[in-house]
Amino acid sequence: MNTDNFLQQLREQGFKLTGKRRAIVDILLEQDRYITAKELIKKLRDLYPSISVDTVYRNLNLLKEEKIVEESEFGEGGSRFRIRCSSQHHHHFVCLSCGRTEPLLECPMGLVDMVPKGFDVVSHRFEVHGYCSQCKK
Amino acid sequence: MNTDNFLQQLREQGFKLTGKRRAIVDILLEQDRYITAKELIKKLRDLYPSISVDTVYRNLNLLKEEKIVEESEFGEGGSRFRIRCSSQHHHHFVCLSCGRTEPLLECPMGLVDMVPKGFDVVSHRFEVHGYCSQCKK
């Protein structure tokens, strides 16, 4: 997956292809981990020193709606965002220190019956938090 | 479990037993589901019309630190809180409509190896969302 794939997908929906939008996707892609909006903005300012936070949030929301980006809430400093590189359903191990993610080996929903009878399941969330091999040292 | 058990626990830590604190625990206990701070405050105002939001948040934070209350973030309108009635480790099915919770039958972490080698696991989060038998109608 590269930036152009994602931008192409947006263009097909009638959205435009701007330098700032490209930069947002670029950065998320080269990070490939959960980062806060703040971190993202900081990196964007290297290229676009005056980019406004609203633009970033508007783009993140658009990318979320298009399922290109996913959001998770852990730690401090607001939501964190990461790009969805794989289209296959899976969950993540998330490093509490650097935000790096690693796919988990299983999805619990498929393993056994988790949910008591009588409930309609719409979605589920599974996340394992800890420290990656680099950060645990 | 009843309100006095929880308040007793707080008293042993040197915290005081006020009417408002009791009311907060009472309401959380009679709800036994995830509710937003807003909903909680609304219900508290029946008994204490002028209770302030800061008192509620301060108490929720205290109860969280004492592991009496747990917080989850889903849906709109900020964090949601519920009282921990059972001391046994488990996860929940959460109704997206009414916030009702139901213990899940398994904890995925015990079932198989979920996490690739080399990662230190600190915590995990598992939640299933959907509609309960009442709300799905």
Next chain:
DNA sequence: TTCGTTGCAAAGGATTTGCAGCGTA
């Protein structure tokens, strides 16, 4: 009396919105 608790007012941080001008297609 002591020290935790509360309300008030204000601040804080994250995120969103209306609007007018700009830029892509």
Next chain:
DNA sequence: TACGCTGCAAATCCTTTGCAACGAA
């Protein structure tokens, strides 16, 4: 040209904090 995108400023929403008065033990 048309319509999406952007920055600005302001607003909104949720949550926290300092301070002085209050209240439980």
